[in-house]
Amino acid sequence: MLDIKFLKENKEKVVQNTINRNVKVDIDLILKIHFKVTEVKQTIEKLNQRKNQISKEISGNEDKNKYISEIRNIKISLPKLKEKQNYLEKQYKEEALKVPNMTSPDTPPGFTDKENISLRKKGIPTKFNFKAKNHLEICEKLDLLDFKAGAKVSGRKFYFLKNEAVLLEMALVKYATDIAIKHGFSLMTTPIMAKDEILSGAGFNPRGPENQIFSIEDSDMSLIGTSEITIGGYLSNTILNVDELPIKICGISDCFRKETGGYGQINKGLYRVPSFKKVELFQFVDPKNSEIVLEKILKIEEEIFQGLGLPYQVVAICAGDLGGPAYKKYDIEAWMPFINEKGDYGEVTSVSNCTDFQSRRWNIKFINTDGKKEYVHTLNGTAIATTRTMLAIIENFQQEDGSVKIPNVLHKYMNGIKQISKKK
Numbered sequence: 400m401l402d403i404k405f406l407k408e409n410k411e412k413v414v415q416n417t418i419n420r421n422v423k424v425d426i427d428l429i430l431k432i433h434f435k436v437t438e439v440k441q442t443i444e445k446l447n448q449r450k451n452q453i454s455k456e457i458s459g460n461e462d463k464n465k466y467i468s469e470i471r472n473i474k475i476s477l478p479k480l481k482e483k484q485n486y487l488e489k490q491y492k493e494e495a496l497k498v499p500n501m502t503s504p505d506t507p508p509g510f511t512d513k514e515n516i517s518l519r520k521k522g523i524p525t526k527f528n529f530k531a532k533n534h535l536e537i538c539e540k541l542d543l544l545d546f547k548a549g550a551k552v553s554g555r556k557f558y559f560l561k562n563e564a565v566l567l568e569m570a571l572v573k574y575a576t577d578i579a580i581k582h583g584f585s586l587m588t589t590p591i592m593a594k595d596e597i598l599s600g601a602g603f604n605p606r607g608p609e610n611q612i613f614s615i616e617d618s619d620m621s622l623i624g625t626s627e628i629t630i631g632g633y634l635s636n637t638i639l640n641v642d643e644l645p646i647k648i649c650g651i652s653d654c655f656r657k658e659t660g661g662y663g664q665i666n667k668g669l670y671r672v673p674s675f676k677k678v679e680l681f682q683f684v685d686p687k688n689s690e691i692v693l694e695k696i697l698k699i700e701e702e703i704f705q706g707l708g709l710p711y712q713v714v715a716i717c718a719g720d721l722g723g724p725a726y727k728k729y730d731i732e733a734w735m736p737f738i739n740e741k742g743d744y745g746e747v748t749s750v751s752n753c754t755d756f757q758s759r760r761w762n763i764k765f766i767n768t769d770g771k772k773e774y775v776h777t778l779n780g781t782a783i784a785t786t787r788t789m790l791a792i793i794e795n796f797q798q799e800d801g802s803v804k805i806p807n808v809l810h811k812y813m814n815g816i817k818q819i820s821k822k823k
Contacts, residue, residue: 509717522710626650750780
């Protein structure tokens with residue numbers, strides 16, 4: 400949520416920003432509603448002041464009759480005005496929450512992921528000197544994955560991981576959390592459900608027509624799509640001291656999203672599924688440090704994927720492809736040999752600087768060095784999303800005999816297994 404004072408003073412910039420980000424929102428309507436809210440508040444304040452003044456005048460005056468009519472009118476007017484204020488404030492909040500964060504000046508222009516900019520590539524895309532297979536074919540041969548049973552039990556695109564795939568998933572989580580600990584993050588497992596007000600604070604619309612969130616019927620709860628939501632909510636309505644910052648939390652959770660996608664090649668198998676495990680890197684920081692911290696989190700993500708030996712590229716996300724809360728965002732895309740007919744890079748992590756956009760909604764402040772209260776900046780980044788990382792490992796490290804080599808950094812987490820081979 401943007402500061403209303405900033406919005407008033409920078410209306411043209413905010414309007415242009417919504418156009419650049421391809422977001423439809425009526426800024427004039429928001430300002431109009433806010434003006435009405437202010438008018439009603441002022442009227443209520445004046446009536447309360449007059450009521451207090453009458454009380455003082457009555458105490459020193461025997462003729463109370465001349466005040467009776469005025470007091471009656473005030474008592475009738477105040478509840479109606481308060482009801483109008485509540486209605487207008489609700490309307491204002493609904494509209495104001497549609498406004499996206501401002502955008503970093505060095506964010507590339509553009510409206511779709513086709514206009515994102517590749518900044519650098521690490522590693523050489525995998526080439527095979529044998530007839531290679533996609534991860535679904537490999538997993539079937541090695542008895543690692545069962546989508547048919549998942550669909551029977553839970554619905555389309557749900558799945559069972561089996562045998563060494565279970566160990567691989569757990570190994571990835573442990574590998575990522577060990578690196579997070581090395582970089583000073585505290586570990587946290589989080590609830591898999593959150594109140595809708597907490598999701599809204601993160602910038603997710605839990606009840607909107609185009610949302611990707613699984614909402615719980617007859618409740619104000621939804622399943623989380625990322626522990627970014629619950630970690631942010633953890634410190635909601637909190638005032639911190641500047642010496643407590645930065646707060647670095649590594650969240651481990653199951654995640655749930657409706658993004659089951661269509662039937663195209665990119666949506667096959669583990670690339671787009673409704674549930675997966677994720678290790679999230681989240682920081683609450685002093686605003687003056689947030690741009691530096693963004694680059695640091697990106698380096699940690701690169702460290703993780705360099706360690707796995709997967710070819711990848713770092714991508715700067717264009718304005719129109721940013722999520723509402725993000726001021727600036729990078730993705731890491733790993734090479735996936737069968738994401739399409741020729742192979743391509745597919746998103747495996749993202750990292751965003753959300754400035755004070757989320758902290759205003761969650762009401763998370765700190766007392767700065769001048770003794771003044773200020774909103775913290777929040778940043779979030781993916782350490783590991785297990786399913787897509789497993790997909791990349793299985794396809795890139797397949798061998799001619801049908802086996803899959805395990806990256807060296809994962810050996811110690813795999814009960815000594817260095818290669819997944821067909822069962823005898």
